[in-house]
Amino acid sequence: MKTLVVWNCGDGSLPQAQVEVQRLESLRSDQLEVVVAGRSLKWDDLGTFLGTVNASMFHFIGHGTARGELEVNEGIGTVGRPIESVLEVVRAASPELEGVYLSGCYTSATGPEPLEVLAPTGGWVVGTTDSVDDDVAALFAPKFYELLFASSMDLKVAFNTAKAYSKADFGVDSPHTVWLTVSSLPPVDTMVRNVCTVVHGVFNRQAMQASMRQEFSFDELDDAFNGITHALGTGEVLARRTGLPIKPASFPAQWLYDPQINEFVRLASRKVTEARRALSVLKNGANGSDRVFGNVLNFDDTKSPAEWMKQVNKVDHVRNTIIDALNNLVRDSAVPALDPIDPSFSRTEIAAVSKR
Known part of the structure; x- marks a missing residue:
């Protein structure tokens, strides 16, 4: 069984963040366990929390910036931290980590660098190349995981199929992109x-x-x-x-x-x-x-x-x-x-x- 850890750092400007959480929770099955860490979990406690679960995948929900930062729960609000810094904590506390999904704006601004943090275990990172509408994000992520687990699709096929569904529903291409380790590609x-x-x-x-x-x-x-x-x-x-x-x-x-x-x-x-x-x-x-x-x-x-x-x-x-x-x-x-x-x-x- 795989374990998906969801950290919701969405604030009041992201009304669909909790909807995204609920849709991810609905995907629980004998193949997938979903563990939710809500807004009460602060940055300083993230590593301790992850140490209590055996995360296969880490799913962040919240704001991203064009400079490659994630707005994470800290103190009474959120603070921007470099994507790689966040993932270094996640990786260190999650020995079995295989992939990361960063659900927010501009979360692939740094290119493939998060893969370096995930190595040697990690295989994929999903993020966005631009701003993304809250409702698009809340639908895309659950569809991706549903296709990946319920339909047992190859990860790249599941991702491309989720993009096709998103375009059919909203009429435009979503800004989501996926990075895969080269070693996971065919010869x-x-x-x-x-x-x-x-x-x-x-x-x-x-x-x-x-x-x-x-x-x-x-x-x-x-x-x-x-x-x-x-x-x-x-x-x-x-x-x-x-x-x-x-x-x-x-x-x-x-x-x-x-x-x-x-x-x-x-x-x-x-x-x-x-x-x-x-x-x-x-x-x-x-x-x-x-x-x-x-x-x-x-x-x-x-x-x-x-x-x-x-x-x-x-x-x-x-x-x-x-x-x-x-x-x-x-x-x-x-x-x-x-x-x-x-x-x-x-x-x-x-x-x-x-x-x-």
Whole structure:
């Protein structure tokens, strides 16, 4: 029997959080035990609580942030803590942990790094690449577990089927994504979908989702670009915090030698270099700032405001070129496409500052 531990950190702004809990509790069976830790369980007591149960899976419900934090119960409210820090506690207290589900907004913002925390036992992490409606989250999670256990589906099949149900019910694709350890994928000789999956994973991160106007840090984006380049050359996916390879998410470099994959890798590597050059221009002109403020208010006078806006948009445009090529690569592989990045500044905004 598997044990699913649910920690509800949802506050009053998430009215469906308790509904999600109740739906998960309804899935109890001879295959699955559901143990609920509600809002009364605080961060300091999480490890002790987990030590009393033999968790196979950990399910978090609550707020996530675009910087890769979870809002966890602490004191009389919630406090943001890095996803990896939370999972390190969960992993240490749960020797049999196999997977993690983070039900909240932006909970896959850090990419595959949670897999590193789960290794060597862990095999999967479900999260979201964007904000998610409360009612979508409350329906998606129970459907995923129902398919995984009641229908005895393969995890990836259960996940994809849950996404299909969500789209049928709500009319749009949900932002949910799943990370799997490469070792749990089939051998490379059946590889078309497998290689597409791991290459897709290199780019399925905040650095390829947020417009420059929404980016928190030029330096963080540049580090992410460097990590992408490294992965495309070596198969090693690096952790942001340590710079060391995330073994469960890394893959043999030989997988990149397939002619179609190699063509994409060469194009993507060129475009990442182009994006970094465009970003370097922004860093040099930002008067010591590490991001875009408002209508490029923090940039020097070496360019006009309109020219700076176009330079900001250039980084967005180059990343979209990579996204288009990646989506074309995975089109026939059942790997989900990445959404394009909205330009930071519209033509109307650029025209308006040009008239000043």
